[in-house]
Amino acid sequence: MRISRGSAGGRAWAGAWGRARRWAGRPRLIPRTRRGRRRTVQALMLVAVLALAPATWLHAVADSRVRTTADAPARDVVVVFGAGLWRGGPTPYLANRLDAAAELYRAGKAKVVLVTGDNSRTEYDEPDAMRTYLVERGVPDRRIVSDFAGFDTWDSCVRAKKIFGVDRAVLVSQGFHIRRAIGLCRAAGVDAYGVGVDARRDATWYYGGVREILAAGKAALDAATEPDPRFLGRQETGVAEALADASER
16 A cells, blocks of 8 residues: 555654654764774773862761760861841851850860851841850850851861961861862862761762762862952951960869
């Protein structure tokens, strides 16, 4: 039986044939030759290695320096990184970090708490919210120093060293972030150990873990190029004054 080109069946057959010819003319995603396929696999493996290299670097420089509040070394300064506000107060993730910092202070493992976060808008003030939370948990206000320009981890680390004169510190953050914090602060010249606090494994936790894989690349670039923070400013004496107050008592 012949199919007329003008019939419905003929038109459908012609359309299918035309699509097949167009598809055949497109570049093949999988090379035809064994050599081509081998090169494709090698290229994919190289991409995977390069993508994972920054995370591997962070684990190499930080794994041995991750501690708990119980076995963290004594340091004059503990640094707490901001983690967002909720209705004017710390988010649960930030509250966990601050609780760990307060525990380190009460245990005599730190004399001063440096809170570093975002205050780029008048209605959003992480350091003041962090200070209030710590004071409510027994940390004296005079032992808390605020960095209002800790816009990201690299900025916080560089400012801790260059602006506040911190040479050694214990850093506090969630487990998925603490290695990046240690790696960047060490690259900035701070002899840093870190406490990775526990966190409930909710959607935020999983998002943070995935984000760290991507953020590791920027961390490696920051450590290699050492850019200035978004805002550097003049040196501040807050940490030195707080330490002096601690030594007088």
